[in-house]
Amino acid sequence: MLDLGVKIDGDYAISSSQKLIAEYQFSETGVTKPVGLNEPPLFNSIKRVLDTHAGYVEYNRSSKQTNIALGVRATNYPKFSKTFIEPLVNASWQFLENVRLRLLGELKHQATTQIIQQSNDFLGIIRRRWVIANNDDIAIVQSR
Numbered sequence: 001m002l003d004l005g006v007k008i009d010g011d012y013a014i015s016s017s018q019k020l021i022a023e024y025q026f027s028e029t030g031v032t033k034p035v036g037l038n039e040p041p042l043f044n045s046i047k048r049v050l051d052t053h054a055g056y057v058e059y060n061r062s063s064k065q066t067n068i069a070l071g072v073r074a075t076n077y078p079k080f081s082k083t084f085i086e087p088l089v090n091a092s093w094q095f096l097e098n099v100r101l102r103l104l105g106e107l108k109h110q111a112t113t114q115i116i117q118q119s120n121d122f123l124g125i126i127r128r129r130w131v132i133a134n135n136d137d138i139a140i141v142q143s144r
Helices: none
Strands: 002-013 018-037 042-062 066-077 082-096 099-106 112-120 125-132
Touching: 018 125, 042 125
Parallel strands: none
Antiparallel strands: 002 018, 018 042, 042 066, 066 082, 082 099, 112 125
């Protein structure tokens, strides 16, 4: 598995307690699947590549006892003509010096996953391999 990318980010201080963060990320993920035959001896590989464009914006507000972050991430897969919009909430309140209450929530997705290629239950050996979603039989995994 090979993951290459570039990321540009920046932030802007609205005030001493408020900040806005923005980010753009391009990544290219490639997974190579080796294919081999014993008779005749032959080795080949199949490489699948997926390009991703993602943008992220987050608003942060902090005080002595309270921190709140609200964000949204938009991810586009040109190969599939699909876009995912995913919100993020992160809030924490400090009640006592050593006691803090946190509320975290976000939606996520994943375009790469592992599948079990071969299982040998006798020895407990499991072979797994990475695969990229192809929008047909391997879907993009989403949280809900």
